[in-house]
Amino acid sequence: LHLIYQQMMVDIFLVDWEKPHPSSEKTKELPVSVWRTYLVANEWNELQTTRKISISLQIFMILIILKICGVENVGTSDPQSSFTLSDGEYHSNFSFVCRFALSVSVYGSVALVQVAFWRGIYTSLIEDKLEQFLDICSLANISVFVMSLKNFGYYIHGKSAHGISDTDMGQMLEHLQRETEDLCGHRGLQTGSDHQTFTMTLPAKLREYYDAVVLPAFSTGSNLLSEIGTSRTSSQKIISGNAATLTKAYDTMNKFLNRFLEHALRDIDYEIRDRIFLEQVIDTEFQDSSTSEKAIFYSGIGFLQSYIFLISAY
CATH class of the missing domain: 1.10.720 (Transcription Termination Factor Rho, Rna-binding Domain; Chain A, Domain 1)
Structure with a gap:
């Protein structure tokens, strides 16, 4: 029960790297599909309930x-x-x-x-469930930003090495063939690297921005159930209003994390390090980045041993 409670308290944000496609009309761009995000979210839920023991x-x-x-x-x-x-x-x-x-x-x-x-x-x-999930993230062009604590979390880099994933079957197979023949970039967060999983300590400024953007939208959405009721017309107005608020909050946070992960923000940045031997032994981080302006990303699959997955304990 404690493990399930901890899973409920985790903040998870799916970062979409897909850019809008150009349209035949000069003033309009085609929106990207949301089904890739739904796919990754569904696979994440399945991975959370995976166990070593049947x-x-x-x-x-x-x-x-x-x-x-x-x-x-x-x-x-x-x-x-x-x-x-x-x-x-x-x-x-x-x-x-x-x-x-x-x-x-x-x-x-x-x-x-x-x-x-x-x-x-x-x-x-x-089969390796984790490797399969990493492949799905890269194919869907979706990254997973997990904040298990206020200034601590895990990151799965799923940005496609080809830049796009919202495409047809032929181009998708062509991308996979190019990746097999090593004719494109690597999947890793760093240039020339294949490391996709990280443990991260976050500055307080990033968490404050996340709370300011996301939490009001979620509180508005949670009030939806209590406000829906008597009239169908009023219910439709409430749903449309909350949908607009949630969509705006998601787009704002998605653009912010896109820029943050691409080192495009002036006030908040991050650096990638390897844990020293003592940090690996006692499974902790000696440097606190909550008071600084730089987040620290530690490469590794430490999130798999954390309480966000049942597989870590069973």
Whole structure:
């Protein structure tokens, strides 16, 4: 429950790098599709609920070990207990302490086997959920900006190496072919780099701007449910008004983060570093950027071990 609560309190913003396409009319541009953002959001929700351990398989294997294999018969107070019980032999009563210790041992052993299978075989030979999500972000031209705390968060760089992704199947396949033949830029945030995942500490000024732009729009949207009611006409007016507010807030924040990540802001910037050895050991950052004007991005997949994913714990 605590993990689910922490997931609910995380601020997630999907940064769209797609630019409006030119139209035949000189005064108008074609808007970009929002379905790419919906796709990434849906995949993010699925990744949040991914686990290393299958609960159904866990229970099934425990029942087989305890019941069919007879391991539960060891949970007696008799030091000479065995997996099989004969009718003509003496059997001591089951011990609550022994049965509890046996259940914990079997549960932990099965869980460790599942985790070892996930890390050693499943992610390397079958599929890697994280790598798939990074590919989807790059294909959709969407970055994920996560603020798990006020001045701390995680960033997934999904900007397409080709500049556009809202296109047809032929051009998409051409982009993938060029990327396979190394005829285009890299996917990473830095030039010539493939690093797409970062842990970041943010300056207070960036968080204040985010709160000033996004929070009022969300509070307006949350009041929508309480205000909708009696009349269909009034409901339509409320929905259209809140939609305009939410759209404006999203566009404003999207442009701001676009410029921030491209080093185009004068007051707020960031730098990319590698964690020193001691920071990696104790899993913390020694430098506080909340009082400065520069954010610090640490390359790595530390967000996968954070509480924003069930896979970090189970």
